Amino acid sequence: MNSKKSKKTIPVVYLQGAACTGCATSTLCSSYPSIKNILLQDIIPGFKLEFIFHPTIMAASGNLAMDILEKTASEKGYVLIIDGAVPTKENGIFCVIGEKNGKKYTMLEEVLKLAPNASMVIALGTCASFGGIAAALPNPTGSLSVGDIFLSNKIKTPLINIPGCPPHPDWLFGTLEAVLTKGLEKVQLDDLKRPKAYFGKLVHENCPNRAYFDEGKFAKRLGDEGCLYELGCKGPITYSDCPTRRWNNKINWAIGSGSPCSGCTQPEYPDYLGDFYEKIIDVEVPANEKKIVTKNKK
Numbered sequence: 001m002n003s004k005k006s007k008k009t010i011p012v013v014y015l016q017g018a019a020c021t022g023c024a025t026s027t028l029c030s031s032y033p034s035i036k037n038i039l040l041q042d043i044i045p046g047f048k049l050e051f052i053f054h055p056t057i058m059a060a061s062g063n064l065a066m067d068i069l070e071k072t073a074s075e076k077g078y079v080l081i082i083d084g085a086v087p088t089k090e091n092g093i094f095c096v097i098g099e100k101n102g103k104k105y106t107m108l109e110e111v112l113k114l115a116p117n118a119s120m121v122i123a124l125g126t127c128a129s130f131g132g133i134a135a136a137l138p139n140p141t142g143s144l145s146v147g148d149i150f151l152s153n154k155i156k157t158p159l160i161n162i163p164g165c166p167p168h169p170d171w172l173f174g175t176l177e178a179v180l181t182k183g184l185e186k187v188q189l190d191d192l193k194r195p196k197a198y199f200g201k202l203v204h205e206n207c208p209n210r211a212y213f214d215e216g217k218f219a220k221r222l223g224d225e226g227c228l229y230e231l232g233c234k235g236p237i238t239y240s241d242c243p244t245r246r247w248n249n250k251i252n253w254a255i256g257s258g259s260p261c262s263g264c265t266q267p268e269y270p271d272y273l274g275d276f277y278e279k280i281i282d283v284e285v286p287a288n289e290k291k292i293v294t295k296n297k298k
C-alpha cells in the first residue's frame with residue numbers, strides 16, 4: 001500500500017523590484033525551516049512550494065527566465081511574492097527585471113501582468129508593503145507600494161503585506177503555511193493588511209526594557225543601562241513581534257543588542273519617523289488598556 005499522501009504543488013514567483021536584496025537575503029537565511037528544506041522538501045503538510053522564479057538564486061537568465069514569467073502569467077494558482085517597490089515614472093524604466101530578445105521588461109509591467117492571475121500576492125518587506133526606502137522623498141523614480149499599484153490599476157487579487165526592513169523569514173513562511181493550511185480568510189490581518197500573528201502587538205509591549213521605561217530610567221548614550229526611548233527608539237509606535245521572535249536563529253534582536261528600534265515595519269518608515277536616533281514625541285502608546293503619553297515621561 002502506498003502510504004504517501006498526494007501533495008499539491010504551489011508555484012511561487014518571486015519578483016524583485018526597487019530594493020536592496022535585503023528581503024531576499026533575510027528570507028533565504030531562514031533557520032527553521034532552512035532554505036534547503038524550503039527549496040527541496042515539503043515544509044507544509046500536503047503542499048510543495050515550488051519557487052519557479054527567484055532572481056537571487058535561480059540559474060536561468062535572459063530568454064529562459066522571461067519565458068517562465070510569460071508562461072506563468074497565462075496560468076492560475078500561483079503565489080506571487082513581490083519584494084521591493086515598483087517604480088512608475090517613465091513607464092517604470094528605472095527598474096528592469098529582465099530581457100528577452102533584446103526587449104527590456106520592467107518591474108511595473110511584470111507586476112501588472114502577473115498579479116491579476118495570482119491566487120494571492122504577498123508584498124514582502126517595507127518597500128513592497130508601503131514604499132519604504134525605495135519611495136523615500138524625493139522619490140525620483142515614482143516608486144509605489146504594491147497596494148498603491150493595485151489601487152491605481154483596480155487589481156483585486158488578495159494582498160498580504162509583510163513589512164520589515166528586512167522582514168523576518170518566519171513572517172513569510174509562517175504566513176504561507178497559514179494561508180495554505182487554514183485558508184486565506186482565516187488569516188487575520190490588521191488595517192494595513194499585516195498578519196496579526198506577527199504584527200498584532202507593539203514592540204514596546206513585550207520589550208525587556210519596558211520596566212525601565214515605566215520607571216523613567218532612560219539610557220543617555222548607547223551602551224547605558226535603561227530604556228532606549230530618549231535615544232530614538234520607535235518601539236512605542238511599531239508593531240512587530242521582534243522582542244519575542246528575535247532574529248538570526250533567535251540569537252538576538254535590535255534592542256537586545258543595545259540599538260533602538262527604528263520602526264521598520266511601519267508605513268511611516270523612513271520619512272516620517274524622524275532620524276534613527278531622534279526621540280519620538282507626542283505619541284500615545286496603547287498598552288494594557290492604558291494610554292501612556294510618552295512626551296510626559298521623564
Ligand code: SF4
Binds near residue numbers: 205227
Ligand atoms: S521605548 Fe524602546 S527600549 Fe524602551 S521599552 Fe519601549 S520598545 Fe523598549
Ligand code: SF4
Binds near residue numbers: 255261264
Ligand atoms: S526591532 Fe524594530 S527596527 Fe528592528 S526589525 Fe523589529 S521592527 Fe524593525
